[in-house]
Amino acid sequence: xxxxxxxRLSAHHLALGYPAVRVLEGIDISIPDGMITALIGxxxxxxxxxxxxxxxxxxxxxxxxxxxxxxxxxxxxRAVAQVLALLPQxxxxxxxxxxxQLCRFGRHPHRGLLSRMTEVDEAAIEGALAATGLxxxxxxxxxxxxxxxxxxxxxxxxLAQEPPILLLDEPTxxxxxxxxxxxxxxxxxxxxxxxxxxxxxxHDLNQAAQYADHIIAVAEGGIYATGRPADLLKPDLIRSxxxxxxxxxxxxVTGTPLCLPLSACGAR
Amino acid sequence: MTAKLMSPESLRAISVFTLVIAxxxxxxxxxxxxxxxxxxxxxxxDGLAGGKNSFIVMQYRAPRVVMSLLAxxxxxxxxxxxxxxxxxxLASPDVIGITKCAGLGxxxxxxxxxxxxAIWAIPIGVMSGAxxxxxxxxxxxxxxxxxVVSLALVGVALGMLAHALMxxxxxxxxxxxxxxxxxxxxxxxxxxxxxxxxxxxWLLACLPFLLIAAVHLDASGFGDDTLxxxxxxxxxxxxGLVLVSVLLCAGSVAAVGSMGFLxxxxxxxxxxxxxxxxxxxxxxxxxxxALTLSLADLIGRLVALPNEIPAGIVAAVIGGPYLIFLLIKxxxxxx
Numbered sequence: 001x002x003x004x005x006x007x008r009l010s011a012h013h014l015a016l017g018y019p020a021v022r023v024l025e026g027i028d029i030s031i032p033d034g035m036i037t038a039l040i041g042x043x044x045x046x047x048x049x050x051x052x053x054x055x056x057x058x059x060x061x062x063x064x065x066x067x068x069x070x071x072x073x074x075x076x077x078r079a080v081a082q083v084l085a086l087l088p089q090x091x092x093x094x095x096x097x098x099x100x101q102l103c104r105f106g107r108h109p110h111r112g113l114l115s116r117m118t119e120v121d122e123a124a125i126e127g128a129l130a131a132t133g134l135x136x137x138x139x140x141x142x143x144x145x146x147x148x149x150x151x152x153x154x155x156x157x158x159l160a161q162e163p164p165i166l167l168l169d170e171p172t173x174x175x176x177x178x179x180x181x182x183x184x185x186x187x188x189x190x191x192x193x194x195x196x197x198x199x200x201x202x203h204d205l206n207q208a209a210q211y212a213d214h215i216i217a218v219a220e221g222g223i224y225a226t227g228r229p230a231d232l233l234k235p236d237l238i239r240s241x242x243x244x245x246x247x248x249x250x251x252x253v254t255g256t257p258l259c260l261p262l263s264a265c266g267a268r
Numbered sequence: 269m270t271a272k273l274m275s276p277e278s279l280r281a282i283s284v285f286t287l288v289i290a291x292x293x294x295x296x297x298x299x300x301x302x303x304x305x306x307x308x309x310x311x312x313x314d315g316l317a318g319g320k321n322s323f324i325v326m327q328y329r330a331p332r333v334v335m336s337l338l339a340x341x342x343x344x345x346x347x348x349x350x351x352x353x354x355x356x357x358l359a360s361p362d363v364i365g366i367t368k369c370a371g372l373g374x375x376x377x378x379x380x381x382x383x384x385x386a387i388w389a390i391p392i393g394v395m396s397g398a399x400x401x402x403x404x405x406x407x408x409x410x411x412x413x414x415x416v417v418s419l420a421l422v423g424v425a426l427g428m429l430a431h432a433l434m435x436x437x438x439x440x441x442x443x444x445x446x447x448x449x450x451x452x453x454x455x456x457x458x459x460x461x462x463x464x465x466x467x468x469x470w471l472l473a474c475l476p477f478l479l480i481a482a483v484h485l486d487a488s489g490f491g492d493d494t495l496x497x498x499x500x501x502x503x504x505x506x507x508g509l510v511l512v513s514v515l516l517c518a519g520s521v522a523a524v525g526s527m528g529f530l531x532x533x534x535x536x537x538x539x540x541x542x543x544x545x546x547x548x549x550x551x552x553x554x555x556x557x558a559l560t561l562s563l564a565d566l567i568g569r570l571v572a573l574p575n576e577i578p579a580g581i582v583a584a585v586i587g588g589p590y591l592i593f594l595l596i597k598x599x600x601x602x603x
Contacts, residue, residue: 077496081497091490
């Protein structure tokens with residue numbers, strides 16, 4: 001790839017999907033360290049599949065995902081979990097768990113379930129609760145949180161895991177616009193102040209443009225293009241990746257690309 | 269212990285423990301005193317010490333009471349582990365076919381060996397049936413991706429198959445059918461001290477695995493993606509819980525027959541009483557299982573004197589309406 005940034009997490013000649021159907025093929029990407037990377041693409045393009053493969057949730061059909069130069073598939077689960085955490089799209093939690101209890105599970109890769117919590121564990125949990133603004137809600141069961149609070153609770157669990165790399169599958173779905181921005185701001189803060197590498201699947205191109213440093217566009221069964229938002233988000237790409245005619249103008253405030261969809265191209 | 273205040277959760281759990289234990293004690297004492305001959309508490313103490321009523325107490329009533337407590341508790345725990353493993357409130361050793369496979373194993377073992385071998389043949393048959401069932405379940409479930417739904421559905425299909433095979437065998441050998449029917453419904457009738465001792469050893473052998481399973485039970489409530497992200501293997505976690513559940517269940521099935529309904533009832537009742545955290549849920553399920561089975565045996569022994577109704581049937585008769593009541597009450601809270 002063109003970027004020269006260092007990368008702990010990368011994919012080589014990856015093919016993904018199910019034995020009968022290959023969703024993606026010939027994937028070679030590297031996730032730049034310390035940046036926010038957005039995976040974009042149409043529904044069913046395989047961007048979530050790619051994220052799952054990067055997070056070792058899904059086994060590739062062929063090729064390999066490398067973490068710190070080692071094949072992720074052969075690493076012990078806990079060793080991987082110490083470096084990266086993946087937040088699925090609709091996470092399911094045990095019934096009746098409070099926010100703090102949820103965060104405790106995030107410590108599993110560091111301590112195992114049998115050992116007692118140490119001060120380091122407690123500190124990580126407090127830190128995660130503070131970073132996500134959930135201190136006041138720590139003892140509340142997750143079922144009784146609003147959508148945005150619940151998403152923050154899951155992010156808090158991932159943070160308690162203290163992974164340098166955080167993968168998120170559509171972290172803003174089902175949230176209203178204020179909560180969407182709240183989550184994205186939180187992710188950016190984690191990236192800027194704590195140097196976390198973040199990879200997220202996002203639907204909204206303008207949010208990708210505004211919050212991501214690096215974009216990976218997935219289309220036509222492979223990686224369509226990668227690069228900085230300003231270089232990448234052009235009407236041509238939007239037409240090819242999403243099948244939409246769009247106009248791209250600089251954002252009046254931030255200067256990042258602003259995509260204004262005009263119409264669906266119909267049969268391409 | 270730190271000087272932390274007890275959470276309302278723990279207080280609630282402790283009061284539930286106390287209440288259920290008190291009820292169990294009352295049931296156990298009634299179980300020892302009541303029957304064809306009514307004994308006083310003094311006579312029972314005397315009997316336990318080897319006195320005049322020693323035969324009734326030691327040979328007949330005490331083994332039944334202890335057996336119903338132990339078996340009930342292990343059915344309760346087995347059900348709780350299974351419901352957690354499969355993340356499905358309808359899962360119980362009965363529903364996913366484990367007890368039926370165990371029953372088939374016992375039945376075949378009893379048919380294939382001379383009657384005098386029954387003491388050894390039946391437990392071995394139960395164990396091999398239950399383990400074979402669990403292995404098939406896990407193997408097929410795994411080849412289907414190890415998902416929760418596929419595991420549960422394969423279990424239901426497996427149970428139906430085992431049940432059908434068993435009925436077929438019963439039709440082939442009608443002379444053994446009566447005895448098998450009682451055993452299939454579950455009964456503590458005719459339990460001896462030796463049976464109790466065997467089960468105690470079996471449960472002690474299971475204890476280390478049970479402790480490991482208990483620690484992992486809470487985590488099984490997460491989705492598989494989240495488990496993997498935490499560095500846990502969903503297959504190993506769920507498979508392990510299923511296996512421990514099967515071991516507990518098989519021991520009790522060998523001792524008292526199939527009491528499938530307890531595995532469904534006890535965890536539900538416990539969850540509604542103390543919530544879903546494993547450290548409260550497991551002991552409560554065990555206590556409620558023990559209470560239900562000992563109470564069912566007591567009632568079954570008394571209502572139709574001099575005949576007996578198998579405890580499994582009584583448990584289902586009193587447990588069914590109770591479970592429906594609990595579910596209605598729970599639905600009421602949610603609205």
